[in-house]
Amino acid sequence: MKLVVTGGAGYVGSVSAARLVEAGHEVVVVDDLSTGHADAVPEGVRFVEGDIAEVAGPLLAEGFDGVLHCAAKSLVGESMQDPAKYWQGNVVTSLRLLEAMRDNGTQRLVFSSTAATYGEPEQVPIVETAPTRPTNTYGASKLAIDYAITSFATAHGLAGVSLRYFNVAGAYGKFGERHTVETHLIPIVLQVALGQREKVQMFGDDWPTEDGTCVRDYIHVLDLAEAHLLAMENAKPGRHAIYNLGSGFGFSVKQVIDTCRQVTGHEIPAEVAPRRAGDPAVLVASSERARQELGWQPKREDLTSIVGDAWAFATAGRGD
């Protein structure tokens, strides 16, 4: 297939673009480099630098089979302080993309949605039919796009798939996580191991969990990329399918830090800090639907290997 990957200079986008190319698809990456890195675009891939809202129309007029839409503003805290950035950057931009797809007859869309669309879960593991009550603007903006995709599928026959990621981690060779402002647990802990930070703060140790710290479902970015491939291949015209993507195993903040200590061989000082606003105690995915309907089979569920790949990436000098 001939595909556009938006956000293909970012973390999930670059790994997914690399896997699509390896699977034999023709890929064009669009990215405004607001958070991505030009050198993360896989080799041999055409790169269009620019705002998707402006670039999508002329590009899709060239004739594409589908779009993998990974470009987004994705910091929960920032979304609460500057909501306009999220309604504009996520919702308005995605609407422009959907319109350009409709106008140019681009059939398939795979969208990077998020577990943040569910908010505080009533039950774990979380299934796709769980109530969607986002507790932050980031999750609300992604949910709004999910609704837009449903209505474009109904009205215009779009073949849409939303993938609701849980906590993405790990790396794929030279493709990994390197945010200018890092907020995610595993890269932060590895920065402590590298001596780039003094210590890690654990946001709360009085949560209703076994060891008192928050529990999350960490999914290897390469398993996630495989799901994108399957989703693109299985997208059905007039249908909007939604899939949760997680490994189904929960690890606490303390367990993550301990695993990082084992993998890196560094002491990694940690201290308890106040809870972070908007954090649910436990987020664990049920990915049964993706397994059954897409035949998706995560292969890298072991936290040690997820952290090991992130550590290999960080120590290769690309983690700063």
Ligand code: UFG
């Ligand atoms: N945490 C710390 N200290 C830190 C950073 C994080 O204790 O310095 C804790 C958080 O409080 C949380 C856990 O580690 O309990 C994981 O936090 P992350 O920031 O790594 O990830 P989140 O769970 O907050 O969010 C991520 C994505 C969201 C997505 C969500 C779904 O950033 O986009 O997973 O599970 F919606």
